[in-house]
Amino acid sequence: MKWFHLAIGLLLFVAFCVTGRMMRVDFPDKEIIPQDLRLLMRSRHIYILFNSLIWLMLGVYFRLSTRKWQIALQGMGSLLLLLAAAHLVWGWYLETYEIAHFSDVSRWGIYLSLGGVGFHLIGGLRLKSDSV
Template sequence: MRRLHLIVGVTAVIAFLITGQLMRHHSPPMTALSDAVRLMHRSRHIYILAAGLLNLILGLYWQRRPRGWQFALQTAGSAFLVLAPLLLVVAFAVEPDRGFHEETLWSHAGLYSLFAGSMLHSVANAVFRQSARIAKKS
């Protein structure tokens, strides 16, 4: 699982760099676009970075939890976190041209995926640390 998060994290950071270059060399220039379209490009660009860095950090520090249900929470959280950069790259490609009037389903799904994955990993880790403290006191 660590390797998967590392690969996804590095790939997403590279995607962040590519989307930055796409914005820099956009035709017409980004400054010529409406504020709404420019904001949507930039926000999706930053979301990709957030998803990439979260996966990268998790790839560096992920440790399998011994209990079955904690490992299940970790696995579900990892699935959400691996999916998030893909959804956000699609959001970068599709949503800015639609503007704010259309639903922004791709970015919503990507951000909710980041949130769900982070919370699942947090719960699995917090419960593990608390049970380790209780065992240490005994």
């Protein structure tokens, strides 16, 4: 699971770099872009970085629990984070290129990230009987 989390984190970091390059190429004159659209584009771009860093940290620190219910929570957390990553990348493209306006796609990506981190937090807690 550690390698899975690291791989997804690296892929998302590459997506962050690619989306940054796309914005630089497609919108070279930043001063003519309305400020609200510019803020929207940049914030959605940073959300991708935010999610990739969560995945990279999980890849470095993840330890599979010994209890089945905690393993299930960790798996659900990873699934929610995967859905969050898809929502955030999709939200960046949709809100930057398609509608050039706010939508709920990125918002749900943030909510899914929160849920995924919460599930990993609970699933990764070590109880006294687990301590060495």
